[in-house]
Amino acid sequence: MTSRGAKTPASPSSSVVHSHTTSDNSADDSSITQESSWRLMHPILLVSEIVDGLKSIVSLMVGIGIIVLNRPQWRFWCFVALGVLLLTNVVVMPLLTYFTQSFRLSNGAIQFRCGIINRKRKVIGLSHVHAISKEQPLYFQPFHAIKLSVASAGDSDAEIVLSAVDESIQAELERYRSSRCNADTVLDRRGAAEAEADGRPDGTVVAVQPSLARPLLSQPFQPNADIPVYRAHLRDIVVFAVTNLGLLGTLLAMLGLMGRLNEMVNAHILADVEHRIMQFIQTSIFAFSLLTIVLILAAVAFSVVTTLFKFYDFQVSLRGDDVVIQRGLLTRHTVVVPVQRIQNVSIHRNVLRSVLKLSSVTVAVSAAHGSDDDGDSGSIDLIPVIRDRELYAVISRILPKWHIAQPRLNHTARVLLHYMLLIPLEITAFLCLALIGIAVFTQHMWMLWLVLPLVLLGGLWCVFRLMKSRCEGYEILDDEHIVIGGARGFTMFTLFTKRSRIQTVDRYTTPLRMRADVEKLIMPLFAFGKDTRIRLSALKTTQAEQLAHWAIHTNSR
Numbered sequence: 001m002t003s004r005g006a007k008t009p010a011s012p013s014s015s016v017v018h019s020h021t022t023s024d025n026s027a028d029d030s031s032i033t034q035e036s037s038w039r040l041m042h043p044i045l046l047v048s049e050i051v052d053g054l055k056s057i058v059s060l061m062v063g064i065g066i067i068v069l070n071r072p073q074w075r076f077w078c079f080v081a082l083g084v085l086l087l088t089n090v091v092v093m094p095l096l097t098y099f100t101q102s103f104r105l106s107n108g109a110i111q112f113r114c115g116i117i118n119r120k121r122k123v124i125g126l127s128h129v130h131a132i133s134k135e136q137p138l139y140f141q142p143f144h145a146i147k148l149s150v151a152s153a154g155d156s157d158a159e160i161v162l163s164a165v166d167e168s169i170q171a172e173l174e175r176y177r178s179s180r181c182n183a184d185t186v187l188d189r190r191g192a193a194e195a196e197a198d199g200r201p202d203g204t205v206v207a208v209q210p211s212l213a214r215p216l217l218s219q220p221f222q223p224n225a226d227i228p229v230y231r232a233h234l235r236d237i238v239v240f241a242v243t244n245l246g247l248l249g250t251l252l253a254m255l256g257l258m259g260r261l262n263e264m265v266n267a268h269i270l271a272d273v274e275h276r277i278m279q280f281i282q283t284s285i286f287a288f289s290l291l292t293i294v295l296i297l298a299a300v301a302f303s304v305v306t307t308l309f310k311f312y313d314f315q316v317s318l319r320g321d322d323v324v325i326q327r328g329l330l331t332r333h334t335v336v337v338p339v340q341r342i343q344n345v346s347i348h349r350n351v352l353r354s355v356l357k358l359s360s361v362t363v364a365v366s367a368a369h370g371s372d373d374d375g376d377s378g379s380i381d382l383i384p385v386i387r388d389r390e391l392y393a394v395i396s397r398i399l400p401k402w403h404i405a406q407p408r409l410n411h412t413a414r415v416l417l418h419y420m421l422l423i424p425l426e427i428t429a430f431l432c433l434a435l436i437g438i439a440v441f442t443q444h445m446w447m448l449w450l451v452l453p454l455v456l457l458g459g460l461w462c463v464f465r466l467m468k469s470r471c472e473g474y475e476i477l478d479d480e481h482i483v484i485g486g487a488r489g490f491t492m493f494t495l496f497t498k499r500s501r502i503q504t505v506d507r508y509t510t511p512l513r514m515r516a517d518v519e520k521l522i523m524p525l526f527a528f529g530k531d532t533r534i535r536l537s538a539l540k541t542t543q544a545e546q547l548a549h550w551a552i553h554t555n556s557r
Helices: 044-056 058-070 072-100 138-143 168-198 234-242 247-259 267-283 285-311 351-355 388-398 414-442 445-471 511-515 541-552
Strands: 102-105 109-114 120-125 131-136 145-151 159-166 227-231 315-319 322-327 332-338 342-350 358-365 379-387 473-476 481-488 491-498 506-508 518-524 533-540
Touching: 044 058, 044 072, 044 138, 044 159, 058 072, 102 159, 102 168, 109 159, 131 168, 138 145, 145 168, 159 168, 227 388, 234 285, 234 358, 234 379, 322 379, 342 351, 342 388, 351 358, 358 388, 379 388, 414 445, 414 533, 445 481, 445 491, 445 533, 473 541, 481 533, 511 518, 518 541, 533 541
Parallel strands: none
Antiparallel strands: 102 109, 109 120, 131 145, 131 332, 145 159, 227 315, 315 322, 322 332, 342 358, 342 491, 358 379, 473 481, 481 491, 506 518, 518 533
16 A cells, blocks of 8 residues: 655755656556647647747858858858748747647646657646746747746756747646645545544545545635745845856856957957057056056946846745745746755855855756756756845745754764875975976976865865865754755855655765774755755764664654
């Protein structure tokens, strides 16, 4: 018999995206009787596919134009090739995509099929939905169309993406999902009652007649009202953008673009501009400083604009047992996350935000939830930036069932700093000595200058390890929850997760560490996002045994 009440760890093999012939977990019971017919996508999909088709052949069109200018005798064949490309990407493929993609909703599952020659069908049981993401680009809004992504446990393959559907489809999906959850509640209660009457273990599910669930399924769906719990202020979003360490990457990209100007601009014009700029800079140090400030301000402005596009009007609401996150300036993104599907909660801050007492909060589910603006499809931004004094109060309002409060970590590596720094120092010293030996042996003394960047990189590595030693620690909250502190690069984080998410416990040591009872511990988590494992780089063996015993052994209830 299947035990619904037992809390067993999920595993990657429990992905619930099935083919049509193997969907017995979600689509073969009596709850899938209320099916609608197969429906095509919204006609706006044709416009979206045409735009994507034109984007995909822009480089080819430019190449054809260059060939026409340089080889007039090939003009006819170039225009033929251009016509074939336009016909294929702007007419044929959009029509084929539109007429071969369809979906169907029921009170047990959502189904999707696509393909021309190789037909593909996906089925996701609504009781296994981990996240629902909605995107509404600017040109979708007049037609009341949205892009809907339904994610189940697993990677991006365990996801159904409806590229363009009417807004009412989301409400219909929520109605079916609510009915399914209610039916599961009836089954659980019935199983618990039968278990108590027959003396079976609590939570064992017995066979229930379909009529037991039908009265509840026949009730009209009444959507829960959204209860606002958090809204990001515009000034906080600007602070988030200004304190983004990705500005360094933006500056490097700008410098790289300036280095490639000679490939795009006439060499004589570029040389004249460079000469005038150098004359301007050489006039005074003030001019050089002014130019540097202008570049920094340009990078900051770029960061602010992109951040506003992503997080403008960021707000979090509660809808029953779901967390609803809405954001975006031109394209409105809406993510609906069932609270019971959240696998971990991560509070993180970089060095700049730590000084300003600012933090960010993300949550992870055991599924990819559609591509984000920055390409991240794992973690979900719950709070982009917030003052530390308000942090735990706001999280408690959003996720009251997690009981998140200021942790008191047992820092494991602060007294083991020499074990943290030993490997970086040894490797840096070995590489420097090897480089010096090669320079002396080959008489290439210029190679000695390479020692300086090696020392700088080694010093940066030691700084990262020092941050780890200051931040790494843990606190076991109760029989099910744990808090882990750590650092990744210039970012410090505090991770709240559940024991049921831990897949394995891996303990590592070396002969030198073994004599001092020091180990490294890694516990992979079944969750998507940046925080996919618990890592403690240096801790005592007794602490490692305590964590391993807590993670693997379950207490009887």
